[in-house]
Amino acid sequence: MSEPLRRRGLMLVLSSPSGAGKTTISRRLLEADAGIVLSVSVTTRPPRPNEVDGRDYSFIDKAAFDRMVREDALLEHAEVFGHHYGTPRAPVEAALAAGRDVLFDVDWQGARALGVRMRADLATIFILPPSTAELERRLRTRRQDTDETVRARMAKAGGEIAHWDEYDYVVVNRDVDEALTQVRAILTAERLRRARQPGLVAFVKGLTG
C-alpha cells in the first residue's frame, strides 16, 4: 500500500493477564508488519532460559536501573514480584518522530504510566482470555514456569483483568489468527486517524490550490 504522506508514529500498547496470548500476538504482529518495532524494556530480573538479552529484555543491574530513573531516561517504570521493569525513552521518541510505530508489551501499570505522559500518541488494547479455564490451561502448558509461579500468575490475572476498562479497545482471544487480524485492523485504523497524518495539511493545500 502506498504511504507517501508524512505521518507521526503511534504507540500501540498490548496488555493482558499472563497466558491470554499477548506475547504470541505481539510476535506475529511484528513479523507481519515492518512498520512497527517492539519497545524492549529494561529489567533487573534474571533472564529465563529461552530469553535473549536485547530481544526480550535488556537485562541490567539495579545500579544501572536506578541511574536511568534518575536521568529520566525511562518513560515509565514499575516493580513486579520484586523485580524492576522500565521503558527506555530515547528509542521510542526517535521512532515516533520518524513516523514509525512502537509496540509495547506492558501490564496495566505500564499502560497507565505511558498514558500519563504520551496519551496523544497512544492506542491501547486489552486482550482477554476466552475463559478462566482456558487461561489456566495455557499457563500450565507453558512449562517454563513453576507450579508456584502459575498459582501466583493466576492470582495476579484477576488483578490485571480488573483494569480492562482503562483500555481503548478490547480483543477476546478465542483464536489467535482472529485476534491477530483484529489487532492489525486496529493498527491500520489508528494510522488513518487524521491527527496521526500531519502530511495531510500540505496534501489538501495542493488539492484545493
Add this chain to the structure above:
Amino acid sequence: MSEPLRRRGLMLVLSSPSGAGKTTISRRLLEADAGIVLSVSVTTRPPRPNEVDGRDYSFIDKAAFDRMVREDALLEHAEVFGHHYGTPRAPVEAALAAGRDVLFDVDWQGARALGVRMRADLATIFILPPSTAELERRLRTRRQDTDETVRARMAKAGGEIAHWDEYDYVVVNRDVDEALTQVRAILTAERLRRARQPGLVAFVKGLTG
C-alpha cells in the same frame, strides 16, 4: 468470526467531494459486510435515471419532508442545490439498539449535524481524491451529470474538502481496493472499542468470578 458479546451498533459516516469514490466504496462495503446497513436518506429532488426509490433515496415531496421535520422524525436535514435531504431517525435507532451498524453517505453538513446529536455512536471518515485532475476526470466519466453540473460539483468540491479536518479518519482513495480495505479496518477497529461492547461487563464478571 465469533461475536457472542452484546454490543451497541455504531454510525459510520463516509463523506467526500463528488467523484472521490465514496459511493463505490459504500456499495462494496455493504456487499462485503452483512453487519452494516445503509441509512437511506429522504430527498425532495427528482430521481436520476439509474436511481431506485427506497434504495438510493426515498423520494418524497416537500409537504412530506416538512412533516418529518416538524415531527422530529429526521436526525439531520439540509438543503443542497435547492433540494432538501434528511436522515430518518427510526431505522437508525432500531439498528443501533439491535447491535447493527449503520452507514451514512452524507456531506460535511450531514456529518456535523449527526455529530451534534449522536457523537458517541459516530465514527467519521473523509475520503480524499489523489489529485484535483483525477477528481475532475472521475466526474467527467460519470456521464449522467451535465457539463454544468460537473462545473458546479468541481466548484463545490473545494468547499467540501475544506471540512476534511472535522473527521476522525482520512483515507486517500488512490486505489479503490486499498481504500475499501482501509475503511473495513476502521469499521473492525471501531467495533472493538471497549465502549461499543457493553456485553464485556458481564463477560469479565464471569471470568473473574
